[in-house]
Each structure stands twice: as structure tokens, then as C-alpha cells.
Amino acid sequence: MNRKISSLFFAFLFVFVSSLAIAQHTSEGEEPAEKIEQKEDFNATKMIMEHIGDSNEWHLWTTKDDNGEEHHVSVPLPIIIKDNEGWHTFLSSSIAHGHEHDGYTLEEGQVVSTKGIEKATLFSIISGKQKSNDVFFDLSITKNTASMFLSVIFMAVIFMGMARNYKKSQLPKGAGKLLEPVIVFIRDEVAIPNIGSVKYKRYMPYLLTAFFFIWFNNLFGLIPFFPFGANLTGNIAITAVLAIITLLITLFSANKDYWKHIFMPPVPILLYPIMVPIEIIGIFTKPFALMMRLFANVTAGHIMILAIISLIFIFKSPFLGFASVPLALFVSVLELLVAALQAYIFTVLSALFIGIAVAEHEHEHGHEEHAH
Numbered sequence: 001m002n003r004k005i006s007s008l009f010f011a012f013l014f015v016f017v018s019s020l021a022i023a024q025h026t027s028e029g030e031e032p033a034e035k036i037e038q039k040e041d042f043n044a045t046k047m048i049m050e051h052i053g054d055s056n057e058w059h060l061w062t063t064k065d066d067n068g069e070e071h072h073v074s075v076p077l078p079i080i081i082k083d084n085e086g087w088h089t090f091l092s093s094s095i096a097h098g099h100e101h102d103g104y105t106l107e108e109g110q111v112v113s114t115k116g117i118e119k120a121t122l123f124s125i126i127s128g129k130q131k132s133n134d135v136f137f138d139l140s141i142t143k144n145t146a147s148m149f150l151s152v153i154f155m156a157v158i159f160m161g162m163a164r165n166y167k168k169s170q171l172p173k174g175a176g177k178l179l180e181p182v183i184v185f186i187r188d189e190v191a192i193p194n195i196g197s198v199k200y201k202r203y204m205p206y207l208l209t210a211f212f213f214i215w216f217n218n219l220f221g222l223i224p225f226f227p228f229g230a231n232l233t234g235n236i237a238i239t240a241v242l243a244i245i246t247l248l249i250t251l252f253s254a255n256k257d258y259w260k261h262i263f264m265p266p267v268p269i270l271l272y273p274i275m276v277p278i279e280i281i282g283i284f285t286k287p288f289a290l291m292m293r294l295f296a297n298v299t300a301g302h303i304m305i306l307a308i309i310s311l312i313f314i315f316k317s318p319f320l321g322f323a324s325v326p327l328a329l330f331v332s333v334l335e336l337l338v339a340a341l342q343a344y345i346f347t348v349l350s351a352l353f354i355g356i357a358v359a360e361h362e363h364e365h366g367h368e369e370h371a372h
Contacts, residue, residue: 044310052231052302054144055109057092060226072097075226077146079104079111083136092140111138144238147230151217159212179212186211190348194355203354206249210242211347218298218339222332233342234299236291243287246350251283254357286353290346297342301335 050059058075065071076093081104094101095111103115111119113136120135141149162176172180191200191207220228232238262279265272308328312320 042313044307044314047310048303048306050109051306052234052299054142054235056106056111056140056142057096057109058143058146058226077143078141080139081111081136082139083117111140143230144232144235147220147232150227151213151220155212155216183208186347190351194348194351195358196355199358203249203351207347207351210350211343214294214346215340215343218342221298221302222335222339231299231302233294234302236295239291239295242346243291246290246353247287250353250357253354255360257360258357290349294342294346297338301338305331
């Protein structure tokens with residue numbers, strides 16, 4: 001509740017200050033047109049969407065020379081395209097800033113065709129449109145994809161090192177001293193209470209992987225310099241895949257008691273036409289809530305920080321930095337807590353859904369007592 005109130009407060013603050021900025025521009029109508037155009041150069045919405053969105057290049061910064069010409073500094077990423085002419089592989093620097101290569105270019109960080117063909121989407125794949133000559137498949141390594149690879153490599157190095165240390169000695173060393181209490185916490189406070197002391201071990205690998213993957217990427221997204229800063233866990237495709245994995249594990253682990261509760265709920269038979277569809281819909285609304293909760297909370301944090309920083313450029317006053325920078329720093333520190341909290345919530349709910357699916361009928365009474 002407190003977080004919702006604070007989010008509304010910051011949103012109101014941003015809208016209020018933005019309105020003041022617009023009013024200031026309106027009241028200064030006697031100024032030369034060139035000066036007004038200068039003030040309107042900065043587009044906060046565009047800047048925020050570029051930072052929280054995915055891209056085919058890793059933009060670092062933009063500079064202007066004495067003639068006012070912009071120079072963009074970016075880390076190029078691999079472009080991999082399949083169309084009716086075959087495969088096309090090159091770096092994004094070949095098509096950046098208006099350049100064209102093999103009939104493709106970059107527009108707002110996204111690959112587009114200059115030959116009039118569209119990018120293949122999930123709908124076009126399902127409908128069979130990919131057999132025609134008017135679509136291309138974009139399999140490029142985007143900023144979020146590169147960030148995901150980096151986090152996977154980071155996790156592999158950390159946990160493989162921990163495994164080697166445990167083979168030599170039972171005492172944790174290095175990162176193990178920090179992460180072992182977290183692993184024990186996930187086991188004792190998340191997995192066992194929700195899944196049970198008998199079956200929890202089977203699902204610990206997934207729960208730990210989901211927790212650390214979300215936690216580390218939430219933290220990496222708050223680091224504002226390369227190779228971090230990507231909004232990976234704020235990408236709905238990533239959260240959707242995590243939610244689908246939880247759904248598949250739940251469905252394939254479900255026992256007969258779970259399915260009996262879905263198709264034969266403990267209600268009068270006359271209510272079956274109402275309750276059975278509701279129970280079936282509930283199967284899919286649970287992972288949907290997982291997906292949207294993680295996506296919305298992480299994205300909202302990034303937007304809030306960027307909106308507060310944008311106030312400096314909206315007013316074009318360095319003095320506003322004395323207020324907006326400490327406020328943005330405070331929100332960033334708050335986001336460090338949210339990074340762990342969202343990973344914890346996703347893991348707890350995943351364990352809860354799995355626990356409901358694998359709970360035995362004879363243990364239901366004991367499970368309810370433990371939950372109470």
C-alpha cells in the first residue's frame with residue numbers, strides 16, 4: 001500500500017512539474033522562435049521509452065560538435081535476418097544512423113526493411129504467413145538478449161565456483177558466504193512450507209534459478225552504465241516465458257487431486273457449469289498475474305527514476321538537480337529493495353502454485369493448518 005501511494009505521489013509530482021514547464025513555455029511567447037525550439041528539443045517520453053525498451057544496439061551517449069551535428073556512441077550488436085533471399089548477418093553499426101545494408105536499416109533502434117517487407121510476428125507464424133515473400137525473420141541479438149547472456153554467464157561462474165568449493169570443503173567461501181543464507185532461506189521459508197518436506201527437492205533447482213535470475217537482472221538494470229542498464233525483467237516477453245515455465249511445471253506435476261478439484265469442484269453439481277470454467281480460467285490467470293506483476297513493478301521503477309531526472313532537462317536548470325538527483329537516488333535505493341522483493345514474490349507464488357498442484361488429499365488438512 002505504501003509503495004502504491006509513493007508511486008502515485010511521484011507520478012503526480014512529475015505531471016505537476018511538467019505542467020509547470022509547459023506553462024512556462026507558453027508564458028514566454030515573446031522569445032525568439034529559435035530559443036523556443038531549443039527548449040522543446042528534449043522529449044522526456046521518447047527518452048524514457050528508449051531507455052526501457054529493447055534495441056538492436058547498445059547506445060552509450062550522444063555528443064554534439066560545434067556545428068550542432070549529433071554523434072552517437074553505441075556498442076554494435078549482431079544482426080541475424082532470414083528472408084526469401086537467405087541469411088543476412090552483420091553488425092548493427094552497418095545499418096545505424098540512416099545507413100542501409102542488404103536492404104535493411106535501423107529506425108529508433110529496431111531493424112526495418114527498406115524493400116517493403118514486414119517483420120514476421122507470432123501471428124504471421126501461426127497463420128502461415130511466413131511461407132510468403134513479404135516477411136523477414138529477425139533473430140538478432142538485441143540489448144536484452146545480450147544482457148540475458150551476461151547474467152547467465154555471471155550466474156554460471158558464481159554457482160559453479162560455489163559448487164567447486166563445496167566439493168573441497170563444506171564451508172562456504174567467497175560469494176558462497178553471501179549467497180548460502182539466501183539459498184537456505186528459499187529452501188526453508190519458500191519451498192518447504194509451500195511444496196512440502198517430501199517433494200520440495202525436485203523443484204528447488206527451478207525456484208533457485210528463477211529467484212537469482214530475476215534478482216540479479218533487477219540489480220543489473222539499476223546500474224546505469226555498459227554492460228548493464230538493460231530493462232530485461234521489465235520486458236514482458238521475459239516475464240511471460242518465466243510465467244509459462246511455472247505454468248508448465250505446475251500442470252505436468254499436478255496429481256489427480258488437483259485435476260479432480262478443477263473438473264469436480266466441491267460444490268453442488270448444479271453449480272458445475274459455472275465453477276468448472278472459472279477453475280479452468282484460474283489455471284491461466286495465475287501465471288498471467290505472475291507475468292504482469294513482475295513486468296509492471298520493474299518497469300514502473302525505471303520510469304519513475306528517469307522521469308525525476310528528466311525534470312532537469314525539462315526546465316533546463318542545473319539548480320533543479322539539487323532536488324531531483326537526491327530524489328532519484330532515494331528511489332534508486334528503494335528499487336534495490338524492490339529488486340529482491342519482486343524476485344521473492346515470484347518465487348513464493350511459483351512455489352505456492354506448484355505446492356497446490358502436488359498436494360496429496362490426505363495431507364490437505366495438515367497443509368491448511370500449516371498455512372494458518
